[in-house]
Amino acid sequence: MEIRGVQSVEYNVAQYCFPSNNLSCLREVRTRSETAIMYIFFSALSGCTVFLNLLVIISISHFKQLHTPTNLLILSLAVADFVVGLIVMPIESIRMIENCWYFGVIFCSLFPFIVYIVVSASLGNLVFISIDRFIAVNDPLRYNSKVTMRKTMFCIFLSWFCSIVYAVILLYDHLCNPVVHSSCVGQCTVVSDYAVAMTDLIVTFLSPCMAMISLYVRIFHTARKQIKLITAAASNVCELHSKAMVAKKSEHKAAKTLGVVVLMYLICWIPYYICILTMSTISTSSLTLNIFSWFMYINSCINPVIYAFFYPWFKTSAQHIVSLKILDTSSSFKNLFPENS
Template sequence: MEMSDWGVTNAENQTVQYCFPNNNLSCTKSIRPESEYIIVYVFVSVTSVFTVFLNLLVIVSISHFKQLHTPTNVLILSLAVADLIAGLILMPVQGMKLIEPCWYFGEIFCSIFPLILYVVVTASLGNLVIISVDRFIAVNDPLRYPLKVTTNRLIVSIVVNWLFSFIYSFYLLYESLLYPERNHSCIGECVLYIRLEYLILDSFVCLVAPCCVIISLYVKICFVANYQAKHFNSVTDKKARSEKKAAKTLGIVVLVYLLCWMPYYLTTLSLGHDENDALLINIMQWIVCMNSLMNPLIYALFYRWFRLSAKYILTLKILEPSSEYFNLFPEEK
């Protein structure tokens, strides 16, 4: 876009330009060095593509291979879908907000984007809570786990989780959805304002309460797994070690998620809405989105089945007949 014809100079000799030069209601913007644009756009592009690619591997793996059709993996699949949406939509737009002072996507998407952001991250948190409950039952009562936790029950839980996430997010953001003109004072601005009481409610619903539930469950999981490892026979001990390893891996997923979320809430509750605060909040929201990249990386580090399935997918072996029956757990042969 050619901008040299419509720039102006302020008292500090800093070039100021308009987001939309042909509109009298356009916002102004300060021009940043070209190197900043290049660095941020390259980083955002690489991170977004990598996030989409890794989560597609998770989705294809769990969907294709029969050995991965387990209740726990259904939850991981739901989490990967949320992370995929984050990589496709949230990370590119949120990345542009870090460097672009103007909003070029229109008034409607300015209202819809926060809703997508809140629905996806709230659904991810709900998935993690359900995963924690699933792992607790698996470790605490492994013999009756197949009866208590079935794929159909977890699918119902996932559907309820996504519906709750949408309703809850709409409740928090309904003012910006119904009155989008409040999101900007000039053309090219998109600022989300949420009442302080809603921020406090959101902090409790999406941080305090889930933390209490998840942490208490994982503390119990550790105690139960250690007890089983000491007192049960070798067969049961092998099962207990397997469940403990799965719980530990998913516990790391939960911990990383909370570490990505906490800075955002601490920032939004303590800051106002001036320009510098808005930039800091955008950075915190980007950190939240980065969690969608971390999850598949954790799977790659701790799950051998993910590394094997990714190898089969990337080498196109999944196109072979009966590839869905490939053994992803060779030690069980």
Template sequence: MALTQKDITEHHQNTTIQYCLPDNNFSCIMEVRTGPGNKFLLIFLSCVSVCTVFLNLLVIISISHFKQLHTPTNILVLSLAVADLLVGLIVMPVKILELVDNCWHLGKTACSIFPVIIYIIVSASVGNLVFIAVDRYIAINDPLLYSTKITVFKTAVFIVVNWSCSALYNFLFYYFEGHLLQKEKLSCIGECVVAQDFSSSIADLVISFICPCCVIVFLYLKVFKVAREQAKIVNVVEHDNAHGRGVKGSKNKAAKTLGIVICVYLAFWIPYYLGSVSVESLTTTAVVWTVFSWLIYINSSVNPLIYAIFYPWFRISSKYIVTCKILESSSSRLNLFPE
């Protein structure tokens, strides 16, 4: 009997089998995960989501509020933090909700749009990293003309273009894949599955990952080569000029810190894209796919931690924000770079 099968499944998998839509004969099976391990996982991921939102809010408020941080590089960091904030605010909660009972409760329209939102965010993130690499390359390679070539206004324009192109690319990609038109026939009602064939995965891999990463790696190799050469010059020629060493050192440190952000990004993303082309077809319900997806989501939590470790200004500004001292009228002019 069906009841006996249900009891066997509950005993063996520690899950309670129900239906996503009890009144519908074509409803998907709901798997309410009740084991202690599952509860711990959901609590952990919920904490990650909250921390991701909180930490990236600190970055956004810091750069937006303190005038000393209104630089082209930090505007790019702000854009990256906005993308990371959206991951913690939108993507993570929805994915946690899916993990609770393996059902999609948000309707067909949301199922069509949600994957597009995810990939707009992640595409904008990699675009931000490309612009950060370009910014650091010009700052290190041509420091005298940096202030004229790279301005806050130009950077803001690049950011708008980046987000716009990310939105356009992903809407077109999913439109021609048929997901926006709901052409995919679901096996049952109450699931949200996005299937991507091998050729589409390869095309997306090249456009969204390989090409941008090649640009990033190439520019950063140039950056560290020039930085190493400048370090030698500083040691030999500017040993009596402490201010000169400080300026050079701050630029090199910024390049190294943002280089770490990019390396961490690649480390979290490589498994996802390798998985996307390792088999003929993968769906969003696959366990391996879920693990790889959460790796890239958690990357949004790691970036602010990198800033906290390597950027003293972030630690100082965070203290002012947490203690509500930014409500003081003169707080925006605070010196975040004490000697």
């Protein structure tokens, strides 16, 4: 009975992030079992995000058949999601569990900068993916001339470059003085006023999302019309139109798959921005904001799962990667679409 009493007293004693520093912040007091469960959960989520996105990155980079403009955009999106799983998730989980910042002042200034870059780049990639699918479905005959690898690489560069510039503008004060809003040692907080938050909401969320939704509404409207026309004409020239129909269905399936990616992105992001709308001052120390931020981070793990369900090539390439068959010098030329051969 005495041992139990001592344990309960220990959990109620205030603990500090840096016990040797008199200016240290208070550390969150949890039981060992609670801490262990939280670390296991967040570690598993982070590991899963890294592993799945690494499969996408290796697949598209290794297999020659996957070197297409659309897959190049998916690769860029996977890189952003990979960084979220490798850097953002582990650090955010430690900060959320311990309520302490153990990574120093320099990384305190850089970490929000990294988060803003990968988040903005993800959204930029999704916008370009929407444009790519819109051209593929609405103007298929001129798609190859309009959408080239060089143009796609420029769009990816533009997306990342604009994300970096935007992050510098938005976080300039924090980059110069990262501890200005810290009340004690062991705290890393970014504070934005309502006007900045609304600007961010419009620039990085509402405008791109409205554009994506508009594009996908037009894509699916066009897809319906095209399928009806192909079905009506198929009875006259069966073989020719059956091939055309297979090609069209492939394009429509790709548009549908990437439409699901965009939809899940919106579902994961909307709670975060609803939370921002209810706050007069936006601070990363807010528990509610941190919880909704995790919805955005989890989205980085969902995207590869969507590819696994909808793309047969992802399953095939993942099997070759896991089984180390890609070590074969000729594996990069493997046909991942045997049904189209």
